[in-house]
Amino acid sequence: MTVERDFPDSLPYELRQPADQRIPFVFNSPHSGQSYPAAFLKQSQLDPHTIRRSEDCFVDQLFAAAVMLGAPLMVAHFPRAYLDVNREPYELDAKMFLEPLPSYANGNSARVAGGLGTIPRLVGEGQEIYAQKLHLDEALGRINNIYKPYHAVLGDVLVATRKRFGYGVLVDCHSMPTGIRFPESGMRPDFIIGDRFGTSCTPELANAAIHLLREMGYVVAHNKPYAGGYITEHYGRPLKCFHALQIEVNRGLYLNEHNYERKPGFEQLQRDIGLFLADLVSLPDFHFLDTPLAAE
Template sequence: MTLERDFPDKLPYELRRPADQRIPFVFNSPHSGQVYPPAFLQQSQLDAQTIRRSEDCFVDQLFAASVMLGAPMLVAHFPRAYLDVNREPYELDAKMFSDSLPSYANANSARVAGGLGTVPRLVGEGQEIYAQKLPVEEALGRIATIYKPYHALLAGMLVETRSRFGYGVLVDCHSMPTGIRFPESGLRPDFIIGDRFGTSCSPELTHAAIHLLREMGYAVAHNKPYAGGYITEHYGRPLKRFHALQIEVNRGLYLNEHNYERKSGFGQLQRDISQFLADLVSLPDFHFLDVPLAAE
């Protein structure tokens, strides 16, 4: 069993709960995991540094204030290179496996074509992870024992939040490579706010997040080049009072991407994000989130 083999001593993810949930927010850090199972490393042809190229290093720490503010936060300990829960459950690349994919697998998505499926083929700028093809049961085991329970827990937290407050807001927390630039100007954005082009979240909440960060002096982009992945798209259902917002932080603000060590600016950025979150969850009027509830 994949879970017992790869995570015998530590749970692959963790739900950090406040003593009492005081706000209608749920935070999620699906790509900050740094626990690389030995069996996975043996399957890989990459060294211990290169295989980390897809990590959202320390993002859970940057957003740690969410729990102190009264919101639960789900944090992955498994790395994105091992399993990506920001994908459909069966976005799988047939070229990776020694036997046939099940008929229900989505082998033709753009993300699969780019090597970034549910079980990724690549990290970073096109580095192949695996030394040889995997049995398809390897991927199905990770999905069954980690991916599905992870999403069941996340979905349950959102339903619980909506039941308690009337609506729920998911904030999906990520980081992006230093080299990302605004398409028009070529300048580096510090943050990108994604709402699936207005479909996953109330526009008022999106605009409030952008405004708050810009008021703090940060360069902020909206949906370009990251509009939100599967999690934002899947859970963002404003007509059902589920709102989902993706926040991308530029790693250049806080991380040395060569040795994965925190820069001196980490503490200030963490404090700024803490203040941003406090201001966001304290907006004086959330009536724009409390829309008429569509039929389930």
């Protein structure tokens, strides 16, 4: 696999930058990519419609106000079905490959067992992506040429943010299927705020996000069933003044999941998210700066 082969006419990801970064926030949309490489589609046994079941459709557009507010927004153009950067770099399923996995691969994680490793095996409700096993070099090529550079850019902009403001806040932006329900009541959450059960950011940040969304009339859950993936866990280091928060938006608010078209409520939700972000980034500093920088 090469970037030139799979993305000959565009970059697989981009960092959308404001003219001047005015706030210590960085936003990330790792699953909203819609550029499906031709070679990848040939490898897949799924039709071009079904293979989109894992997309966080239009999430980068829902959070576009972040750039206008003065924050960078990292956006994946490659699809999640092709490569998932919200995983460890080598969460690989041995059953998918013709060659044995390298010793450094993590083939035993719960995400791999569920078919959702770095190179996913499944989309949607258990639909197998590939008709045949892949060569391991295909996976390693995607990891070396896209996954690692993606995280290098994201890590660099977070370090630059902390250097400039004294701390950095990463907001990882996702969507969830319409059918997600609270197990106790059966009610559908509109948003889920994840902070890895209080480990990836200061509690004030998560609580403020929940409060602001509820004040807008939305039903909001905290950490269940989504507490944050690899990105939230990896970059959320409060003792080093890096805070990470995951936001899940229910697709039922804005998307027809059968044809992947926006619902009439898309623009209103986009405006509401813009207002929510404006309020969130203008709140006090949550005592972030009371924590001294740890040694690098």
